[in-house]
Amino acid sequence: MSAPPPDSDRRFVLTLGCPDQIGIVARISTFIAELGGSIVEAGYHSDPVTGWFFTRQAVRASSIPLGVDEFRSRFRDVAMQLGPETDWALSDTGTLKRIVLLVSKEPHCLHDLLGRAAGGELPATIEAVIGNHADLASVVEAHGVKFHHVPFPRDPDERGPAFGRIRELVDSHEPDAVVLARFMQVLPPDLCAHWKGRALNIHHSFLPSFVGAKPYHQAFARGVKLIGATCHYVTPELDAGPILEQDVIRVDHADEVRDFVRQGRDIEKLVLARGLRWHLEDRVLVHGGKTVVFS
Amino acid sequence: MSAPPPDSDRRFVLTLGCPDQIGIVARISTFIAELGGSIVEAGYHSDPVTGWFFTRQAVRASSIPLGVDEFRSRFRDVAMQLGPETDWALSDTGTLKRIVLLVSKEPHCLHDLLGRAAGGELPATIEAVIGNHADLASVVEAHGVKFHHVPFPRDPDERGPAFGRIRELVDSHEPDAVVLARFMQVLPPDLCAHWKGRALNIHHSFLPSFVGAKPYHQAFARGVKLIGATCHYVTPELDAGPILEQDVIRVDHADEVRDFVRQGRDIEKLVLARGLRWHLEDRVLVHGGKTVVFS
Amino acid sequence: MSAPPPDSDRRFVLTLGCPDQIGIVARISTFIAELGGSIVEAGYHSDPVTGWFFTRQAVRASSIPLGVDEFRSRFRDVAMQLGPETDWALSDTGTLKRIVLLVSKEPHCLHDLLGRAAGGELPATIEAVIGNHADLASVVEAHGVKFHHVPFPRDPDERGPAFGRIRELVDSHEPDAVVLARFMQVLPPDLCAHWKGRALNIHHSFLPSFVGAKPYHQAFARGVKLIGATCHYVTPELDAGPILEQDVIRVDHADEVRDFVRQGRDIEKLVLARGLRWHLEDRVLVHGGKTVVFS
Amino acid sequence: MSAPPPDSDRRFVLTLGCPDQIGIVARISTFIAELGGSIVEAGYHSDPVTGWFFTRQAVRASSIPLGVDEFRSRFRDVAMQLGPETDWALSDTGTLKRIVLLVSKEPHCLHDLLGRAAGGELPATIEAVIGNHADLASVVEAHGVKFHHVPFPRDPDERGPAFGRIRELVDSHEPDAVVLARFMQVLPPDLCAHWKGRALNIHHSFLPSFVGAKPYHQAFARGVKLIGATCHYVTPELDAGPILEQDVIRVDHADEVRDFVRQGRDIEKLVLARGLRWHLEDRVLVHGGKTVVFS
Structure with a gap:
């Protein structure tokens, strides 16, 4: 705790x-x-x-x-x-910071952060988890954290109200960090602006390589020898925000895309956890699209 | 030796x-x-x-x-x-393989490979070094290796004869590997085709990030937290050939471009030396634009 | 699942x-x-x-x-x-393997393995978790896994019956892997012999450095620049069994023992998870006190 | 230069x-x-x-x-x-520092440091190289550096005069760093004391593992999965001085001792070069047998 x-x-x-x-x-x-x-x-x-x-x-x-x-x-x-x-x-630091997590179906970053919070590793409380799917509700609740399900309509053009509801829920907790823990949805520009400097994303590639969708598929197609993950602040331009942390893991010709996905999880979890901790400990200063990290 | x-x-x-x-x-x-x-x-x-x-x-x-x-x-x-x-x-393996190096002014990859050859680390002899500048001639000759200076005209459109001369010199050694050891010149398509599967380049970025010129400047501008190097076979499309090896090194906000350059050298040397050794030991099979490396 | x-x-x-x-x-x-x-x-x-x-x-x-x-x-x-x-x-591989975990109070390796099992990452089911303390019971049960509490007497000489009870519980599941997930107790020789080749431990140092108790304190006292973790098979000689996997993480002068502990957790989790997966996928062959790992 | x-x-x-x-x-x-x-x-x-x-x-x-x-x-x-x-x-920093290198027969660290000096990477000049064998004289002289050959008698008890000669030669250059670049000889206590805080050694293991002779053989026998190198200040107690830098490289069951030796060279060169640069840039402060490195 x-x-x-x-x-x-x-x-x-x-x-x-x-x-x-x-x-x-x-x-x-x-x-x-x-x-x-x-x-x-x-x-x-x-x-x-x-x-x-x-x-x-x-x-x-x-x-x-x-x-x-x-x-x-x-x-x-x-x-x-x-x-x-x-x-x-x-x-x-006598006042604990507050985190809200946005998730979808991928559980690994969520599990990792819940475990770190439970182990007293984060100088913050996880106030709530919001998912556009309900799959992860039970494990969240088992940790004594509130889960909100905000379903998304199929049509991307009709998601305005869902994002509005998310904004309302998030803001009700006055969070110091809004963490997209494999949320897999692009935030609309108004939310990027509203949570500027507080919204962190984990992208599953070594940015700026493989921006956008299915980066492990892109990496596999190119035949790279290392795959990576990047924790960055969310900005309106996709996957282009200031980078807090990156790391890589070695792959080889025997690894298929599903192996990239499996091994990539380990590096996603670590990179997000490090970036989030630095953010919560006020170690990150942003200037000119880049970060200074006093780690 | x-x-x-x-x-x-x-x-x-x-x-x-x-x-x-x-x-x-x-x-x-x-x-x-x-x-x-x-x-x-x-x-x-x-x-x-x-x-x-x-x-x-x-x-x-x-x-x-x-x-x-x-x-x-x-x-x-x-x-x-x-x-x-x-x-x-x-x-x-009873017959030593033959290497020809192409260089410009940057000495570190050349020094590294000469040192490895002198230490008996490479299953090959360095037959000759060809430079478009003469700066590195003396150290090459101190290692008992022949140096050829093939100056390049300023105008990129007039380099055909120089590349013709290089082709002649290289081919006279019947090399198993033609190594662009920070050669900094784009090979014309006919040479790419002629040396297909034998010409190795070291690019000073974690490809496919930062293709082309001044990758460390590009990396600095983006604010990445790791810089890398890539050893790949040369193909007509710039920096797009099959990747043999990649690695990265951590940088932080205190590192300027010149620090990237200095630290990057260490990873360039290692990545090129590993890729070259695998190539010389017949550990690399190419298929569909990607490599299988039995390392 | x-x-x-x-x-x-x-x-x-x-x-x-x-x-x-x-x-x-x-x-x-x-x-x-x-x-x-x-x-x-x-x-x-x-x-x-x-x-x-x-x-x-x-x-x-x-x-x-x-x-x-x-x-x-x-x-x-x-x-x-x-x-x-x-x-x-x-x-x-059509028959899932079975794991039993032994734990004490440290939660991170347990959380990590439960998360991996829940995410379908392990080719095995976690059959039961046995703890000499009850602290971790609730999170285990939230994952739908049976938790057994086997309290240990203070006096190390009187732990025979407790180990007997553990042996009974473990054996009732016919496990393919008995994982000491920061169990912090030395197994008696008869259990080492009985579970030979099936009992895996995670030691929080880069073995053979810092055998035994409080390895992070030992590492801090020596002033090392990297700390590590080692996954090994359990043998009667303490921390001397065949090594499946090791990894390290960088520390510096600003890190205190508690920072070693915190950062070390990340590497302990990874090293144990990798070693365990290789064991479960029958990638590890032991011969002469060493392992061959076809990873 | x-x-x-x-x-x-x-x-x-x-x-x-x-x-x-x-x-x-x-x-x-x-x-x-x-x-x-x-x-x-x-x-x-x-x-x-x-x-x-x-x-x-x-x-x-x-x-x-x-x-x-x-x-x-x-x-x-x-x-x-x-x-x-x-x-x-x-x-x-307007006054270049001075280095004296002690070597034996192993060339790789020597080559590496000569190459770095030639490339302008070190904020220092290599004043002289002293070897107890003459094998490396020619490459040293090709770099325009003075080489001194001080042969050692077979009997370790009769090496006093040779060490006396080395002390004299070293001191004549008033060096800021005396680098044992795989010198493979234990310095007598009086030299350790005399060059305290200025003598750097590279040990080919991840200390404190595998102190003393033949560390790669020791590492092979134990079956470790990573091998390392350590740059430390020389003190009278063997391989126990304050550590400036360490790093590791992955090995596996297919690597024999000679592969450890070959791969280890790469990490020895890097670790020594990093430690030496930090020393020369006055980034290392020693206190209580440990270092603070403002890298």
Whole structure:
């Protein structure tokens, strides 16, 4: 069962991106030091191509004599000094994040995430699972999670109301992550925009190879020697969102498409789980269609 | 230095592809057993999609009371019984194979292959290296290998004579493998046809991603989390030939294009060396645009 | 849900080891060809160190006009001609194999195998799960599998009756595989002997490094840069049985022991699942403390 | 050819370890910011087990109006404020580092490093190569590098003078790295002490498995499914020094010891090259027998 960390492990996590300039780290770290904050983990990245600076800092919550709201409020001044484009957030690991899963019939990513949640591996609770088929309802409910069945009409042009219902259900949980766990449906542009930066998909190929449908069939036809999976943020352009994580697994001439499918599941599960964990731990900053991952 | 194996390691290597049918293995293995042949290594593959059968068998040469020519001549009957489409070859590892390398300015694949040849790792001799630039001549000659400089005119339309000269030089060595070791030039269709099944290229991406020029720049722009390399047979369609081997290496947001280039070299060297060794050891059978690799 | 394969995928799987000699393949393949048998997959290995020969052959069941018992009975003569030491078996994939799992409190390998069984990935049914703690009972039962709780006394010297009870429960299912899925208890020698070749363990280190207790703590203390997992057959000597599969995952200085534990789970699950599948598909032959795996 | 970087890529690299305390980053980054320094790359690590803090910061040299000596001299005050145990260094990538290689007969790591140096991949020059055999002299000299032959007497007890000569030769180059590139000789304790933190070895196993002689034979006997290589700092206890890097490669039952040796070379070369590059770029901090690698 997912539960907030013990107080000694509770962190305030600051993520920030801004135009690169002299003295950013000095300002941020001086601000934290003056509050007595103990920085447990820190990542920095200066991108010479975009001229952008990125940082993530995890501060031991118990070392700061402030609540997260007050900490956030005081940090606002520092952020403002770094310029109007500065994009930052401050989260508190003492508050568990919330996940909603969208699924269809393929069970492996769902099973994997339910198992990880049950094992306390995810810093989040799975609030609900929504399926356009009901096949996976029972295992979801056995884990004590609510399952919603939103059937889809055959005709793709008539799916508007179903997506509307999904939006309503998802939003009712105010999720930090909307995970398409082999959902197999293309989200309409309005949902992509509405859940921007929160909707994660797992695509069963090493993108940008084999965009779209039946990537394992495409990979088999081309005769590749490795197959892969890609976890990316959902954007209106299909399979083109910022990539959080990818990995591959070796195949050979003896493997048929069904072997690709079977072996690919293992890599899909791992890649989605890693990408999701990094997202939930605020390790991912997006800029210019690409991600910085402080893993 | 490459040298033929000691007599105890000498093998006759049979490779064969034919329409799948009952009793192929029985026929081949009975033929070999009746000659007293000791099969040291055997690979089989039935492809259910194409209905094609593939095998590679390595027989201890000293266990057969025949020379390779006589062995080959006797096997012809067995092959004919398997049908007119049967495609087979029989080689003798007692005769070292011959390699010609085509290079440009990038040294890493060349260095790597020269080092492997010097270390006795390749079952072949490097007969000559041909470069459209002369930069790499001295290291080639330090290894006691002949270097030919065939300069290319700027205008791609005027390169016919240079390619003609290369063809002449290459063919004078009757090579078993023509290796484009970061040659960076597209072979004209007639050379692709002429060296079909013998010309190997290393492409610095995980094909079919990032076909063509500057794949590391393309990979950087897309924000992938792994970069790769692909060893493939050269065909007229660019970067579309049958794939022998691929591998990848992890990159992250801190890596710039030049880091991709540097790290990519390691995977290019490995992938090319593996693919080339398999080719030289007659481990690769091509059918329908794909490879069977009995590695 | 695991179910026998459709008839077109049903195979008779022959595995055989014997002293290497001329003509083994010829005899076996001629025998199969004379019955009209279509060999779908074949692996061969001659070990020059031990002088032993190994093969695995999968024959399309529908191509043979015999049941498995009659096929087995006829093959006996072939096997006898290969010498008295010949060790062979013939199985029928039309009969699902049976697994019993032994668990303790760690859920991840159990969840993973239950998920794979539910997804039809394993050619076997999970007959029962036995735990020395009851923590995992509910998820087992939610999958429709029987859970037996056999509590262990604190004093290791008084565990004889508990192991006796486990032996009884396990044997009542006549399992093809007894899987120690993070069971965390050392089997007594009589059980190791009784289940020889059928009991698989997952050890959370890259053996032979870090034998015994708390391998992740040992790995952390040594400062290794990769951690691993090993699936091996259980033998009386601790963590010294024949290895079926191993894999590793990268760690770095920022990872604490608890991160090793978390990341290690992913590799434990994969390595156990791969080893178990190979075992169930009769891909593993053991000889001289080592395995031949026709994967 | 290795050459110092262009001025725009020149960096001052600060590495520092000290007892963890509030405000370290603030002090260091404020100091750098006040000089106008632009931090190009920064790594931080707090170790909760040892209570030690580590950082590496790369500052664009052209952004600081001081030479490296003056910068170092001013930083001394900051370091002193962090306590008397503080261990720090400041290097200038404008000055190429120096490497001396120790070799025996195995050529692959030597070839690989010479090739990398020739390709400009290493931020260092290879000053000299010393061999206890003369086999590799010619290739070294073809790269324009001095080769010293220091023959070893058969009797290990009489090698003192040879090691004395090696020490003299090595020290004459004031190297930043003394690389045992498959040197195959155990350094005497006084040399281990003298070159502490500068002598790197490549061991051909995944340590701590298979310490000492003939690790591939040991690995073959145990039947492992992956073989590895380890780059570590040399210490008086054999193969027990702090590990910089490790990696593995898959083997199977068909691989004999000589295949392990051949395939192992590829991973030895890569692991040594990575470890050496990190060492030369001041990415490695050693504490308590383990490394922090800001890679």
